[in-house]
Amino acid sequence: MGRESKINPKYDILAVITLNKDRVLSGKPLTLLAQNEEEQKEMTADIAKALKAEIVRMKTNDFLIIRE
Amino acid sequence: MPGKEFLAASDLNIIITAILIGTFARIITLKEDFRQYPSYPNGYLIHLITGFVSASLGSVALPALLSKNFIAVTFLSLAIQQxxxxxxxxxxxxxxxxxxxxxxxxxxxxxxxxKTFEARNYFSLVVALVTSITIKIVPFKGWVGIIIGIAVGLLLLFLLVRISKGKTIGDIAQVKTGKIEVKGSELFVDGMFITNQLGSDQAQKLFKEEGMAVVITPNENHFRINLENFGQRQAVLFEATRTLGLKRYHFTRRDFENGKVVVALVPIKKDMDAFIEVVKKCPLLESVKKPNSVMKTNLKGR
Known part of the structure; x- marks a missing residue:
């Protein structure tokens, strides 16, 4: 949300929620595999609410939870 | 009392009048405008007291000089520090x-x-100083001299306020309502991409129903230098959110092709007229101002 707080905002990817198990790789952001789209949306919303973060829906239908 | 010197009544009149006019200058310039700053009693008090002190320093300078108390004039350097x-x-x-x-x-x-707060203290000092000088040098004594001094002080204050008044966004650009479109998780204003951070259904619904956006279009191409400055855009966004409140999300985006700047947000108070007005009235920052005439001037002779 804080696009204006800095000239070059640095976002952290806090979590990735996907439906494709091939995209569940090890790495810094938590990557979760959802069973269906509804579950994917619920998981994303719950994590984003808890972390007060923003949600980005990628064109591949994966969700990113990001925060500055 | 022998060995003690007291102020003459005429000097006392000069000093008191100059202090009053100098302090009045600070009161006049300490206006609570649409920016609502300062909007708290203690803030007012601090600035009124510092205005009074600077008026006092300005008013005693001339009587001190005339009584050959040259050291007292160094108080002016103290004023600068203050x-x-x-x-x-x-x-x-x-x-x-x-x-x-x-x-x-x-x-x-x-x-x-x-810087504005600092400059307004100089107003108090200069107005008080000029008032005291005028009362001293006019050939009329008594009330007539004091009234002339007050008139000159007030005229100077009027000129200083006029000179120091800066420009606003509304002077250099058109501010119009922007049409909000939410396509999936992407936000567009007047067809310009703003963000893709509306990933959740809730965020998309919120922006569709309650989002507001304005598009700032510069009147001349060179005004883009001011408008696109990060500090300037930040100031615009600040004034908008301070006036309307902020429920969630705020974005600004530049269009590199035509120099338009978009400000989009979800406010607490949904008032489009107030949004446009506050953006128009947002001051152009001094640190950003680049007068086109100066930029064109061939100062170095090359």
Whole structure:
């Protein structure tokens, strides 16, 4: 949300929620595999609410939870 | 009493009149405008007291000089130091508040506000000084001389306020309502891409129903230098969120092709007219101002 707080905002990817198990790789952001789209949306919303973060829906239908 | 010197009544009249006019100058310039700053009693008190002190320094300078008390005139250098402290105090105070606002004022805006507060103390000093000089040099004594001094002081104050008045966004650009479109998780204003951070259904619904956006179009191409400055955009966003409140989300985006700047947000108070008005009235920051005439001038002779 804080696009204006800095000239070059640095976002952290806090979590990735996907439906494709091939995209569940090890790495810094938590990557979760959802069973269906509804579950994917619920998981994303719950994590984003808890972390007060923003949600980005990628064109591949994966969700990113990001925060500055 | 032998060995003690008292002020003459005429000098006392000069000093009191000059202090009053100098302090009045600070009161007049300490207006609570649409920016609502300062909007707290203690803030007023601090600035009125520093205005009174600077008026006092300005008013005693001439009588001190005439009584051959040259050391007392060095008080003016003390005034400069005091005004610098006013600027520093204001800067520190606003920086401390940064974390508590809806959006950041930004360093450029804070610097401009602090400089304005410093400059307005100089108003008090100069107005008081000129008032005291006028009363002393006019050939009329008594009330006539005092009235002439007051008139000259007020005229100077009027000129100083006119000279120091800066421009606003509305002077250099058109501000119009922007049409909001939410396509999937992407937000567009007047067809311009703003963000793709509306990933959740809730965010998309919120922006569709309650989002507002304005598009700022510069009147001339060179005004883009001011408008696209990060500090300037931050100041615009700050004024908008301070006036309308902020429920969630705030974005600004530049269009590199035509120089348009978009400000989009979800406010607490949905008032489009107020949004446009506050953006129009947002001051152009001194640190950003680049007069086109000066840019064109061939100062170096090359």
């Amino acid at each position: 005004f610098r402290d006013v600027r520093k105090m204001e800067k520190e105070s606003l920086m401390d508040l940064e974390e508590t606002e809806y959006t950041y004022r930004g360093k450029a805006y804070i610097d401009g506000i602090a």
